[in-house]
Amino acid sequence: MTxxxxxxxxxxxxxxxxTVLILSLLISGLAYEMHVEAGITSHARKRMKAQVAARGGVxxxxxLLAKSFESNxxxxxxxxxxxxxxxxxxxxxxxxxxxTTVEMGASRAVVDILPExxxxxxxxxxxEDWEELLxxxxxxxxxxxELIDCFMDWTDAGDEHRLNGxxxxxxxxxxxxxxxxxxxxxxxxxxxxxxxFTPAIVYGGPPPDPKSEPLRGIAHLLxxxxxxKVNVNTASREVLLTLTAANGKMMDDWVVDDILKYRxxxxxxxxxKDDGFDSVQDAISKTGMDASLADKISVSDRQFVRVVSIGxxxxxxxxxxxxxxxxxxxxxxxxxxxxxxx
Numbered sequence: 180m181t182x183x184x185x186x187x188x189x190x191x192x193x194x195x196x197x198t199v200l201i202l203s204l205l206i207s208g209l210a211y212e213m214h215v216e217a218g219i220t221s222h223a224r225k226r227m228k229a230q231v232a233a234r235g236g237v238x239x240x241x242x243l244l245a246k247s248f249e250s251n252x253x254x255x256x257x258x259x260x261x262x263x264x265x266x267x268x269x270x271x272x273x274x275x276x277x278x279t280t281v282e283m284g285a286s287r288a289v290v291d292i293l294p295e296x297x298x299x300x301x302x303x304x305x306x307e308d309w310e311e312l313l314x315x316x317x318x319x320x321x322x323x324x325e326l327i328d329c330f331m332d333w334t335d336a337g338d339e340h341r342l343n344g345x346x347x348x349x350x351x352x353x354x355x356x357x358x359x360x361x362x363x364x365x366x367x368x369x370x371x372x373x374x375x376f377t378p379a380i381v382y383g384g385p386p387p388d389p390k391s392e393p394l395r396g397i398a399h400l401l402x403x404x405x406x407x408k409v410n411v412n413t414a415s416r417e418v419l420l421t422l423t424a425a426n427g428k429m430m431d432d433w434v435v436d437d438i439l440k441y442r443x444x445x446x447x448x449x450x451x452k453d454d455g456f457d458s459v460q461d462a463i464s465k466t467g468m469d470a471s472l473a474d475k476i477s478v479s480d481r482q483f484v485r486v487v488s489i490g491x492x493x494x495x496x497x498x499x500x501x502x503x504x505x506x507x508x509x510x511x512x513x514x515x516x517x518x519x520x521x
Contacts, residue, residue, distance in 0.1 A: 225495035226519060228286050232490030233499045233517070236288030239281045240486040241503070241510045243292065247271035247481075248507045265452045273479035274442075274455040275413035286492040293487075295402045295502060296410035296480035299421060301370070302334065302363040303407030311421040311429055316397045318380055319387065329374045333359045345374045366514075367401045404483035404502065404513075411462050412442055412455045412478045425471035437466035481505055483513075489520070496520040 243263070247270040266276050275293035299312065309327045318326070328344035338346045338361075345351055347358045351374040360369070370376045379385055383396030400418050409422060419435045442462075444453030456462035456478045463470055488499045502514035 221493075222495060225493040226497060228492035229490040229495045229497040230517070230519070232281075232283050232286035232288045232492060233488045233497045234490070235283055235286075236281050236290040236488030236490060237486055237499050237501055239288070240276075240290055240292045240484075240488065243267050243270055243276070244484060244503065244505050244510050247505075262450075266450060268452070269450070269454055270481065270484075272455055273410055273412055273477070273481045276450055279450065286490060288488050288490045290489075291485075291487040293485050294410050294413050294481040295404045295483040295485050296408060296477060297413035297415065298402040298418060299400055299409065300405050300407040301367060301401045301403060307423050307427060308421060311423060312397055312400060315400065315417045315420055316380070316383075316395045317386070317392055318394060318397075319391070322375070322380075322387075326375045326380070329376075330370075333373045334361070334363055336361050349374065364403050366403060367398050370398075402483070402485075405480065408475060408477040408480060410478060410480045411438055411476050422472060422475060424469035426469075428469065430468075434467050438462070438468070441465045494521075 243266055246263070246267040249267075266279065270276060270292060273294055273296070275291070275297060277291050277293065279290050279292075281288045281290060299308065304312065306327055309330070310323055313323050313326065314320075324343040328341035332341055332344035332346050340346050345359070352358060355372075357372070360372075364370070367381075370381050371378065377384075379394045379396075381396060381398050383394050386392065386394050400415075400421065409418060411419065416435055416439060419438060420430050420432075422430045424430075440447070442455055443449060444451060444455070446453060456465065459473050459476055459478055462468065462476065462478055463473060468476075482505060484503050484505050486499070486501045486503065488501075490497045490499075496519075498518050498520050500514075500516045500518075501512055504511045504513050
């Protein structure tokens with residue numbers, strides 16, 4: 180009987196062990212890939228549901244805006260619809276709706292419905308308005324003259340230079356390969372085409388001087404819609420602080436505090452039935468605003484409304500940003516942007 184060769188037995192054992200190891204690695208790799216694929220599929224499913232929820236939030240907003248034109252949209256006695264009745268009524272009075280949650284099974288959307296008149300119309304700003312706006316955004320004062328003059332040269336119909344402005348013959352526009360528009364802006368994003376307006380100035384970001392505070396941006400304070408009057412029933416603190424009286428005096432902090440306080444009504448809560456000023460004179464008398472501001476403010480303008488709907492499912496978020504022109508018979512979208520947030 181031939182004795183087995185120990186070397187052959189050892190080699191066979193090694194081959195067997197390598198085979199087991201390779202199979203183990205293949206199985207582990209396959210299991211890992213399946214796990215990753217499952218995770219991707221799960222995230223994609225949640226992302227799709229979050230997107231659907233965000234769009235559903237916009238439909239909810241459109242429903243309320245349509246109902247805001249109906250004097251008896253919801254019956255007084257229907258307790259389950261009382262919140263909807265209040266929101267629709269407030270929208271009808273030009274009062275914004277902020278942070279309302281719409282549940283959709285395992286998904287939900289958080290919705291803001293805010294009149295665009297709560298922002299400053301960039302095409303209606305004068306020099307003093309721009310100064311207050313840039314001050315609120317933290318832009319260094321030495322940059323104001325160039326930014327203001329370049330904006331005015333971009334939007335005015337002529338080709339005459341302002342002192343610190345820039346027209347078609349400026350080296351900046353020659354290098355960029357385009358000319359000043361010589362017309363009002365169609366979107367706030369167009370500011371980035373104008374000499375001096377950097378992404379940090381428009382949207383916020385690092386300051387020119389690293390020792391200074393970050394720039395807060397101006398885009399969130401601006402719109403291109405409306406007649407230029409500011410709706411004090413929905414404007415933010417920053418926007419209110421950009422208002423200047425006829426004598427050039429800026430809005431005092433304490434006056435803004437009073438506006439934010441009294442527009443919430445006696446209960447001090449948002450989205451309730453006692454919200455908002457009833458008239459411009461009501462707002463002035465309750466807050467001590469300069470009477471000359473009467474021509475610069477409104478309390479009920481809601482021709483153009485911005486809707487922000489953030490949909491969420493399983494921790495995944497998707498957003499819709501839209502602007503609607505609101506009429507008694509139709510709510511028409513004029514701006515729409517969707518974005519996956521996480």
